[in-house]
Amino acid sequence: MTTRLSRDIATLEPRYDVVVVGSGYGAAIAACRLARAGQSVCVLERGREFDRFPTTLGAAKDELSFTLTTREASARLGNPNGLYDFRVNDDVNVFQGNGLGGTSLINANVALRPTPEVFEGDAWPDALVEDGGEGLERGFQRAEAMLQPTPYPAGAPELKKLSALERSAEALGAGHCFYRPPINVAFEDRVNAAGVTQVACNLCGDCVTGCNTGSKGTLTQNYLPDAVRHGAEIFTEASVRHVERQGDGWVVHFDALCAGRELFGDQELFVRAGRVVLGAGALGSTEILLRSAARGLSLSPRLGARFTGNGDVLAFAYNADERIDGVGAGDDEPDPEHPVGPCITGIIDLRDREGVAHDMVIEEGSLPGLARDFLGGALAVAAKLDGEDTDSGFMDSIGERLRQWGIGGKALDHTQTFLVMSHDDGAGRLELDGDHVRVHWEDYADQPIFEEVDRTLYQASVPLGATYVRNPGSTEMLGERLVTVHPLGGCPMGADASRGVVDHAGRVFRGDGAEGAVHEGLYVLDGSIIPRPLGVNPLLTISALAERACEIMAQDAGWDASQIVRGVDATTPVGAAGPRPVGVEFTETMRGWIDLDPEAEAGPAAAARGKDVDAAFEFTLTVGVDDIRAFSRDPLATATMFGTALAPVLSDGPMTVHDGRFRLFVPDDDRVRRRRMEYSMNLETIEGESLRFTGWKEVRDDAGIDVVADTTTLFFHVDDAAGARRGAGQLVIEPLDFARQLRTMKATGASSKLEGLGALARFGGLFAGSLLDVYAPFFAGDSANTVTRKDPSALGTSANLTVDVPPRERRAIAAPVPEVHPLVTADGVELRLLRYRAGDRRPLLLLHGLGVSSRIFTIDTIEQNLVEALCAAGHDVWLLENRTSIEVPAAHERFSGDEIADHDYPAAIAHLRRVTDFDQIDVVGHCFGGTTLFMALLSGMTGVHSVVTSQTAAHVVAPLMTRLKSGLHLPGVLDLMGVDSLTAYAGEHPTWRASLFSKLLRLQPLEAEEWCSSSVCHRIAFLYGPLYEHDRLNRATHEALREMFGVANIDAFAHLARMVRAGHLVGANGSERYLPHLDRLDLPITFIHGSENACFEPATTRRTHDALVERFGPDRYSYHLIDGYGHIDCIFGAHASRDVYPAILAHLDRFSPA
Structure with missing residues (x-):
């Protein structure tokens, strides 16, 4: 049974001690450790929480997101909030995960430390290791204790791709450099360090499209549930735009990416915090700070600098002589005769050779099973156009051709995937291009290290009898763009603002203060603060730096640091058990006027007076029914609301809605044929004032049928926190806004499109049924009783049947009386x-x-x-x-x-x-x-x-x-x-x-x-x-x-x-x-x-x-x-x-x- 960690954004509080942005390694650790320290913690994550990941190409297509920021074009394609997030740039492309858990959802979870030499040199601030590295070592140990990395077990089924990598190591003269690296994967059923039950890995090989067994140690299996267990509140589909200093705290501005709110224009919400931890990744955190700087936040001129792709290279040994079994199961059950295993299980560790600049590691990988057919064709074309066959001969050629035709095996099953991390020059720069960050790094692919990697991988392909295929994107025909899955830098740490964006503990430097001055309460803890390539999978280093920073933060604040590392109480519930119920949500905008006279009564007269003085009032609210079944069965059930309200006469900026409640067609105690749609919510102004909004729509059986006017006109009043009236008025849904509202209606939590349609039908039926109760007298041929009674011959019924069977003559049966x-x-x-x-x-x-x-x-x-x-x-x-x-x-x-x-x-x-x-x-x-x-x-x-x-x-x-x-x-x-x-x-x-x-x-x-x-x-x-x-x-x-x-x-x-x-x-x-x-x-x-x-x-x-x-x-x-x-x-x-x-x-x- 799944456990939901995130909450309805309608339950967001106006203020928290700490707001954490993102949910990758740094963010998840900050949420966990600071919640353990007794702080109220809010996590805002741009992506969604996933119960299950795609296993078919069709499902995966729905999760593809492309952001193009090139010199020729800027565009968003696909699902703007999809799981598989591709950033296409002129020089280097980035692939990252977008969802609760960040890239941990789709990475291989390899947990390796960099060599000590990586921390030498002037890229890092001296303070990082001034204690002899003890703080960083404690960070590594804490991260390893929570993530529990372990190598692929010796007694587990033999993996052909692992054996093939070992043969490659021997061919490189590096057999002694081959080993099984520690990976965050459970190889036996267990309760992990966070008290979460994990089942043993089924060796399906589909780690990079999302683990559906819970075996992989994604952050939703460890740090994040631990954070929730200790009180952190997680909100998904919340894309942070910028942060600003206000008084002694921070205001975090964000968009809610749900229910079509973008159709109604710029509708930023905000939440206040004493401290803000940015953990949105190298691209995300840098982008947020660049936007914040554009709005006046003073930051280091180094913002965006020292971006690195961690020397990543992707390549293939295509159509080898023997099976590799390097393609995941996809929608099929894993084949016990041909296990794929976790994505990465082996490594050729070519570090400590001729200096860090020449270091590299080569890991084998598995390709996603859902893309088998597509990848098979793509690699066949790439091999034909740009591949280098490492062996020759007539019979070998015949065997390769037969495998390409699917005879006696398939070429893709004979393909080894190479994943390399090395050391590029770390000279990339992130810049704001319109609303999105763009990677600028001329001649990136021409660096000598990539030629060295290329030669090494060719030699690694030789013992496999394969055709060596470079990353298809790195060919001249496709613009010589390499791709990185390990973006680092952009907010590099340094000794001061002239050399870095943050200090050794992630504190953000001021750009206008004394040397070393920081913005109190503003931190960055993710891969963006790493100032150079690591030459190895970076998750463990990011985690160690975040663990160390949280320890320092707790010490500086005087919090009980012992609480941060105490054991887990696995009996404390984590999140909401079970799958998310099927619900409905929609967004509506209403516009009108408010009369600020304390004696004003809600209605058209007050709106007319407000209009005379240009006292406009409007809101954009997202109404969410979490469980449509429960909602439809309880006439007094409430839905939640969140959103914004604009009223320049009340606040200089958008007011954020909190504690919003919506009730559909509440019976009027005084009139049988009158219903009310009720709205109530708190409005938090940017100035810090809290107001109370109360509104209602009246649906009544006046002469004639005025259903449209009744359901699109809202009467309201606004009170202050003490209950004093601030004003009253009337709002309406304009035709264009109503058309937009219809486009936002969608089901939530549905397992299929048809199930979603059922939820919408149930909500629509509830709405229409209530209107029929009111307007039934106007429909000829149907009395009110006909409308409301249960029909025993309808398709569905929960009433006892009174069957009106016509009489017929019956014979006595030839059996004893029963x-x-x-x-x-x-x-x-x-x-x-x-x-x-x-x-x-x-x-x-x-x-x-x-x-x-x-x-x-x-x-x-x-x-x-x-x-x-x-x-x-x-x-x-x-x-x-x-x-x-x-x-x-x-x-x-x-x-x-x-x-x-x-x-x-x-x-x-x-x-x-x-x-x-x-x-x-x-x-x-x-x-x-x-x-x-x-x-x-x-x-x-x-x-x-x-x-x-x-x-x-x-x-x-x-x-x-x-x-x-x-x-x-x-x-x-x-x-x-x-x-x-x-x-x-x-x-x-x-x-x-x-x-x-x-x-x-x-x-x-x-x-x-x-x-x-x-x-x-x-x-x-x-x-x-x-x-x-x-x-x-x-x-x-x-x-x-x-x-x-x-x-x-x-x-x-x-x-x-x-x-x-x-x-x-x-x-x-x-x-x-x-x-x-x-x-x-x-x-x-x-x-x-x-x-x-x-x-x-x-x-x-x-x-x-x-x-x-x-x-x-x-x-x-x-x-x-x-x-x-x-x-x-x-x-x-x-x-x-x-x-x-x-x-x-x-x-x-x-x-x-x-």
């Missing part, structure tokens, strides 16, 4: 058993399917029903009305198949054993009855002697249409739309809604011979798929379908859909609680399946049958494919007694003879 046995389950659900005692044979229990009852076994419209056939053979027949039965009240509650398996069947079997004195009973289960019977048996239920199952078993193979409904999470979508249950029933006198729905269902794609005019029949096909072959039903049974089919709850459908997606029985939560226990099905079982079943394909039962035969032998298992039959017609088809029942009777005669 005994009625009430039954109560262990969880308190009232059920019913019917006993037809026609003999003293072993008790036989019949289990019906979903949305029906045991009436399917006793229907009188056929010549002989199943109960009659069993009684004629002398059986003691019992029918269970389980909680899915439309005959019991429990059918209208919400439950999954797990509850039936766990409670209903054990209770029924215990009752039969007690009443009949038989220790074991026989069971016949149809459809969901059979499904849940197998679930119960696989859970360990005892007392069953033998089983006959009709249409279902332990595996689930559905036809295309059912798979589509399940894959689109249709039950979840209907749930979001407010549909608690579904019914196949259509009454004799349906309302217009039910009639419309029935007409729409006639458009379903059905085979010509299966089409009919019955509304019930169409509903059955929609809910379950075609359940029968029409030619197997007689007319009387077809007409009686309305008697047998009714309501079924949405949770049961959702459980079925989950099993369809899994292909076998799973728990309602997706757990594998059933199939691993197939050994519990060591008992006689007969499988019956209709050959034309359009609900579950015959492979459903065949797979279970074959699995059991393979395990236990064929003696006690039989399989009957009933030719020409569908699903439920095997139970009540006109000739089922001739074509189907004999298989059931034969099973019982064999295993429970009279």
